Amino acid sequence: MSLRTIRILLWLPLVGFLIVLGLVLSGLIKPHDTSVRSQMVGKPLPAFALRSARPGQPPLASASFADGKVRLVNIFASWCVPCVVEMPQLAQLKQAGVVIEGIASRDKPADSLAFLQRNGDPYDRIGDDSTSAVQIAIGSSGVPETYVVDGKGIIRAQHIGPIQPQDVADILAAVKDAR
Amino acid sequence: MIAEAGLAALWIAAALAALQAFLGLGALRSGGEQLLRAVRPVAVAQAVMTLTSFAALVWLFWRTDLSVKLVAEDSATTVPALYRIAGTWGNHEGSMLLWVTILAIAGAAVALLERRLPERTLAATIAAQGVIALGFFAFLLFSSNPFARLETAPAEGNGFNPLLQDPGLAFHPPTLYVGYVGLSVAFSFAVGALLTRDVGPAFAKAMRPWVLGAWVFLTLGITAGSYWAYYELGWGGWWFWDPTENASLMPWLAATALLHSVTVLATRDGLRAWTVMLAVVAFSMSMVGTFLVRSGILTSVHAFALDPRRGAFILVLLALYIGGALALFGARIATVAEGNRFDPVSREGALVVNNLLLSVILGLVLIGTLYPLAAESLTGEKLSVGPPYFNATAGPLALILVAVMAAGPVMRWRRDELAKVARRIAIPAVLTIVALALALLLAPGLHVLPLLGLALAAGVAAASVAPLWKRNLRRTPFFTWGMVVAHLGVAVSLAGMASESAFTKETLVAARPGETVTVGPYAVRFAAIDPLPSGNYTAVQATLIATRGAGAPIILQPQQRTFDNPPQTTSESAIATRWDGQLYTVVGEPVPGGRWQLRLWWKPFVTLIWAGGALIALGGALSLIGRSLPRRRAIVESSGYARFG
Numbered sequence: 168m169s170l171r172t173i174r175i176l177l178w179l180p181l182v183g184f185l186i187v188l189g190l191v192l193s194g195l196i197k198p199h200d201t202s203v204r205s206q207m208v209g210k211p212l213p214a215f216a217l218r219s220a221r222p223g224q225p226p227l228a229s230a231s232f233a234d235g236k237v238r239l240v241n242i243f244a245s246w247c248v249p250c251v252v253e254m255p256q257l258a259q260l261k262q263a264g265v266v267i268e269g270i271a272s273r274d275k276p277a278d279s280l281a282f283l284q285r286n287g288d289p290y291d292r293i294g295d296d297s298t299s300a301v302q303i304a305i306g307s308s309g310v311p312e313t314y315v316v317d318g319k320g321i322i323r324a325q326h327i328g329p330i331q332p333q334d335v336a337d338i339l340a341a342v343k344d345a346r
Numbered sequence: 347m348i349a350e351a352g353l354a355a356l357w358i359a360a361a362l363a364a365l366q367a368f369l370g371l372g373a374l375r376s377g378g379e380q381l382l383r384a385v386r387p388v389a390v391a392q393a394v395m396t397l398t399s400f401a402a403l404v405w406l407f408w409r410t411d412l413s414v415k416l417v418a419e420d421s422a423t424t425v426p427a428l429y430r431i432a433g434t435w436g437n438h439e440g441s442m443l444l445w446v447t448i449l450a451i452a453g454a455a456v457a458l459l460e461r462r463l464p465e466r467t468l469a470a471t472i473a474a475q476g477v478i479a480l481g482f483f484a485f486l487l488f489s490s491n492p493f494a495r496l497e498t499a500p501a502e503g504n505g506f507n508p509l510l511q512d513p514g515l516a517f518h519p520p521t522l523y524v525g526y527v528g529l530s531v532a533f534s535f536a537v538g539a540l541l542t543r544d545v546g547p548a549f550a551k552a553m554r555p556w557v558l559g560a561w562v563f564l565t566l567g568i569t570a571g572s573y574w575a576y577y578e579l580g581w582g583g584w585w586f587w588d589p590t591e592n593a594s595l596m597p598w599l600a601a602t603a604l605l606h607s608v609t610v611l612a613t614r615d616g617l618r619a620w621t622v623m624l625a626v627v628a629f630s631m632s633m634v635g636t637f638l639v640r641s642g643i644l645t646s647v648h649a650f651a652l653d654p655r656r657g658a659f660i661l662v663l664l665a666l667y668i669g670g671a672l673a674l675f676g677a678r679i680a681t682v683a684e685g686n687r688f689d690p691v692s693r694e695g696a697l698v699v700n701n702l703l704l705s706v707i708l709g710l711v712l713i714g715t716l717y718p719l720a721a722e723s724l725t726g727e728k729l730s731v732g733p734p735y736f737n738a739t740a741g742p743l744a745l746i747l748v749a750v751m752a753a754g755p756v757m758r759w760r761r762d763e764l765a766k767v768a769r770r771i772a773i774p775a776v777l778t779i780v781a782l783a784l785a786l787l788l789a790p791g792l793h794v795l796p797l798l799g800l801a802l803a804a805g806v807a808a809a810s811v812a813p814l815w816k817r818n819l820r821r822t823p824f825f826t827w828g829m830v831v832a833h834l835g836v837a838v839s840l841a842g843m844a845s846e847s848a849f850t851k852e853t854l855v856a857a858r859p860g861e862t863v864t865v866g867p868y869a870v871r872f873a874a875i876d877p878l879p880s881g882n883y884t885a886v887q888a889t890l891i892a893t894r895g896a897g898a899p900i901i902l903q904p905q906q907r908t909f910d911n912p913p914q915t916t917s918e919s920a921i922a923t924r925w926d927g928q929l930y931t932v933v934g935e936p937v938p939g940g941r942w943q944l945r946l947w948w949k950p951f952v953t954l955i956w957a958g959g960a961l962i963a964l965g966g967a968l969s970l971i972g973r974s975l976p977r978r979r980a981i982v983e984s985s986g987y988a989r990f991g
Contacts, residue, residue: 170680173680174680177619177679177680178676180623180672180676181673181675184630184669185669187634187716188665190719190720190723191638191661192661193723194723
């Protein structure tokens with residue numbers, strides 16, 4: 168190695184440090200997105216069959232999604248405060264002709280029904296996911312979350328957190344896209 | 347008033363640090379010898395002021411002065427006495443003040459005690475120490491003021507993190523910090539030597555005791571921290587490759603490498619540039635590690651709150667100090683004359699291999715620690731890097747390192763012959779093979795890493811005492827004893843790790859009182875479960891009676907504690923230590939049907955892990971004594987054998 172090369176190599180530690188520094192800096196200034204995106208977007212719904220939270224009603228099964236109709240799947244719970252916030256928006260979406268299926272996560276059916284009595288019931292069917300197994304299989308890390316599922320049973324979009332009034336248009340657009 | 351006095355003391359200390367840097371740099375110029383004489387008392391005064399400030403904060407915590415924001419946030423009148431004192435450093439601001447206090451004391455110690463360093467290098471070193479201290483004073487004063495008052499004092503504080511309410515808190519962080527910050531001295535030495543271009547044996551001999559001292563504390567701190575996590579978290583593990591742990595391991599790896607390379611520089615005047623580099627890296631790792639953890643940059647991956655101002659401040663400091671030192675290295679080191687060369691098969695050669703392996707392991711740990719941050723920055727993907735990565739990458743290299751450690755001490759300086767070295771380590775090598783065969787025979791189906799670990803531990807234990815072979819033990823110098831004890835400690839610790847991972851027996855059950863479960867050689871009867879109110883928590887205590895064969899029964903009482911302020915539940919494990927291992931018990935949540943979760947482990951020889959760590963630290967301390975006492979050097983120098991940092 169020539170002296171010249173060695174002299175250049177001596178600066179390598181500084182270069183390495185600056186790279187680490189840049190990395191840490193970008194981690195520091197970038198706004199932190201703490202939500203966990205589902206890996207299932209673009210994939211078919213995982214197979215499940217949940218008994219209904221409404222007594223005597225048909226179960227909510229993944230097989231029933233592949234009938235050509237676009238649906239929203241909304242994960243909610245009676246113990247979830249942000250879920251109350253999004254109920255008017257869900258009602259609005261239902262009025263706009265969107266079919267909404269509910270999945271009650273870690274809830275007792277009686278509690279779920281009491282919750283819907285208080286806050287309105289936008290759901291076509293409600294699956295009782297008492298162990299949150301289906302919620303996890305769909306790739307949801309929290310409540311509430313809403314998924315757009317197309318007519319072939321494929322998950323097309325995910326909305327994390329409560330649907331706020333300004334989100335309604337986006338969701339309607341996503342539903343339209345999925346048709 | 348105490349809070350204001352503490353703050354004032356901190357400001358004065360900062361001003362003194364600035365003065366120290368100024369005087370030190372001034373002394374570098376020709377005719378500046380008077381300034382050098384003035385700089386020593388300034389460094390001491392700075393330490394006294396910082397210590398005063400720290401004492402003020404301890405006082406505020408002890409008296410639980412709730413008008414101070416920090417006290418109100420992290421303590422309460424109901425917190426037990428020990429944690430009202432130790433709680434001083436159980437939070438961000440307080441631990442930063444402790445950090446700076448130790449830094450100032452280290453700077454004062456250099457100014458007071460260092461006599462071997464050439465005057466100009468000493469002046470530059472003290473100036474560097476002043477500049478480092480100044481930055482951290484600024485950080486405390488401008489973005490982490492521990493003395494800030496509240497407009498109105500609350501009636502009661504927020505309480506103290508229950509997980510930290512353990513005697514371990516009283517000594518673990520201070521020990522570790524002494525280690526981290528002690529390395530700042532080596533860093534300042536390196537910067538000083540780069541400024542004066544005076545890198546040689548004298549510089550290395552002056553630096554070595556400081557590195558040794560910091561390394562001893564770092565080793566103790568890591569060992570103690572490992573045991574603390576082991577019994578306090580109740581998970582039965584002793585190392586989790588958590589960013590916080592890696593933050594302490596990385597400086598230790600660098601310091602271990604430095605310790606060995608500085609010996610080559612001191613004895614043979616070789617590895618000049620490399621030793622300076624390591625001295626810079628060791629403290630840089632302390633700073634990066636401490637602040638990645640302290641600032642929350644790394645933990646933010648796990649969605650903890652982060653004050654961006656604080657993080658930015660730290661980054662600027664890191665950029666200035668580490669970037670500055672590395673730039674100085676790039677610009678200056680080529681003008682430092684090259685040191686002595688040596689044969690690949692020699693003591694120096696073995697130490698170079700040691701250094702390379704330690705550096706690669708350090709690199710692997712650093713990459714693993716920063717990878718989640720990089721992945722999120724570049725691809726937006728969230729991930730965490732866990733034990734499988736670290737064990738698979740660092741594990742095999744560590745085993746190779748240990749094997750090299752067996753051969754290194756029996757090699758001669760400058761040049762040796764492979765055949766002779768092989769003859770000298772023949773007995774340990776045979777022992778390794780015998781141990782390997784025994785392990786394969788007696789415990790078939792072991793994983794490869796624990797298997798090799800057990801075999802190597804046996805061989806290395808024998809090899810580590812080889813330097814004492816045929817020596818007059820009473821005339822053997824302390825630092826040779828130090829090396830022998832430290833290397834033996836590595837073998838002991840390795841044996842413990844391998845045994846723990848190979849032979850641990852685990853039982854997880856939901857049991858009713860009255861039932862008996864077995865774990866390893868023990869039959870454990872779940873005798874009772876009782877509520878147990880205490881000071882600031884309520885415990886549920888299980889009484890377990892363990893018997894092995896016809897031995898006397900052991901009573902173990904693990905607890906599940908529920909703290910009131912802040913509300914949190916912790917598991918308090920109960921551990922029975924026997925000569926051949928530990929029985930580790932934890933009581934968990936109640937399960938419907940009147941049953942309770944019990945987690946029981948039998949961990950054969952697990953205590954060797956920490957006993958080994960303590961031996962390593964003891965070895966370092968023996969070396970330190972050997973290096974600081976008036977020497978019996980003539981004998982040692984001529985033997986050319988077994989001299990180590």
